[in-house]
Amino acid sequence: GSDQWRIEKRDLTTDALIAGFGTAGAVTNNPSAGTDIPFAITIDASRIYVVGVDWSSGDYQWHIEKRNSTTGALIAAFGTAGVVTNNPTGSYDYAFGITADASGIYVAGYDDIGAGRWRIEKRDLTTGALIAAFGTTGVVTSNQSTGFDYAQAITADASGIYVAGVDYSPFNYQWRIEKRDLTTGALICFVTNNPTAYDDRAFAITSDASGIYVAGLDNIPGNDEWLIEKYDLCGGPLPIELLYFNAIPENNRLVRCEWSTATEINNDYFAIERSKEGSTFWQIGTVQGAGNSSITKNYIFYDHEPY
Numbered sequence: 001g002s003d004q005w006r007i008e009k010r011d012l013t014t015d016a017l018i019a020g021f022g023t024a025g026a027v028t029n030n031p032s033a034g035t036d037i038p039f040a041i042t043i044d045a046s047r048i049y050v051v052g053v054d055w056s057s058g059d060y061q062w063h064i065e066k067r068n069s070t071t072g073a074l075i076a077a078f079g080t081a082g083v084v085t086n087n088p089t090g091s092y093d094y095a096f097g098i099t100a101d102a103s104g105i106y107v108a109g110y111d112d113i114g115a116g117r118w119r120i121e122k123r124d125l126t127t128g129a130l131i132a133a134f135g136t137t138g139v140v141t142s143n144q145s146t147g148f149d150y151a152q153a154i155t156a157d158a159s160g161i162y163v164a165g166v167d168y169s170p171f172n173y174q175w176r177i178e179k180r181d182l183t184t185g186a187l188i189c190f191v192t193n194n195p196t197a198y199d200d201r202a203f204a205i206t207s208d209a210s211g212i213y214v215a216g217l218d219n220i221p222g223n224d225e226w227l228i229e230k231y232d233l234c235g236g237p238l239p240i241e242l243l244y245f246n247a248i249p250e251n252n253r254l255v256r257c258e259w260s261t262a263t264e265i266n267n268d269y270f271a272i273e274r275s276k277e278g279s280t281f282w283q284i285g286t287v288q289g290a291g292n293s294s295i296t297k298n299y300i301f302y303d304h305e306p307y
Contacts, residue, residue, distance in 0.1 A: 004030035022072035061087035110150035117143035
């Protein structure tokens with residue numbers, strides 16, 4: 001009578017449903033009388049983790065389940081009877097991606113603070129509780145633009161977690177891929193990509209020893225097409241050698257940002273960001289780079305609306 005979750009287990013060779021999983025190979029779940037949607041799934045050892053949304057709170061809230069990979073049964077020790085829900089804003093909050101490693105479960109999506117912002121959580125594998133050392137009490141948020149920004153997918157390897165989604169910084173959606181620290185959630189590096197002047201969206205991410213693969217869409221032919229990219233994210237040296245960066249208040253109303261580079265290699269531009277508390281940053285402007293340079297280059301940027 002309303003959309004419900006459905007999880008299937010199928011034979012690797014024949015694609016046939018495996019009868020021991022749930023009822024005849026499928027598990028269904030309808031936690032609310034509204035629309036309930038699972039968006040992503042991951043597995044470790046004998047357990048599967050599924051993430052999505054339910055309407056139980058009267059608006060969309062995060063919904064995470066832990067199930068036995070053989071039977072599909074919920075594992076009771078996780079959250080409340082196998083389920084963790086989270087409605088951080090009391091409005092429309094979506095969880096889109098999930099992955100896990102030996103230290104925890106990582107969930108990516110957005111919450112509806114402001115115009116909508118990235119939200120990444122790290123939770124205990126056994127209990128589902130937030131792990132306090134990650135970000136601020138288990139949560140990292142990021143609001144790259146004044147528009148609607150959301151994290152769509154997440155994966156992890158031994159060196160970090162990788163998150164793919166979109167931000168509205170160029171006043172249309174562009175791809176954004178971040179690498180963050182496994183333990184603290186701190187941003188290590190990121191890349192953005194706006195191949196068209198229209199909405200370009202990154203929806204999925206995975207990795208292996210040779211790189212990071214991201215899939216989504218762009219609007220290059222005038223209608224949406226598939227786009228698949230491979231990145232060496234943070235794998236090489238930065239395109240600049242930075243000598244210093246200083247931010248200096250002026251006249252009690254401006255902040256003068258000054259920096260110098262010793263060298264630049266294929267450096268397109270600098271993105272200037274600011275933060276109130278040192279963990280969530282907003283981009284406030286860009287400054288053109290020198291491209292290629294082997295001499296000292298000096299740069300100035302003014303923040304006209306500082307905190």
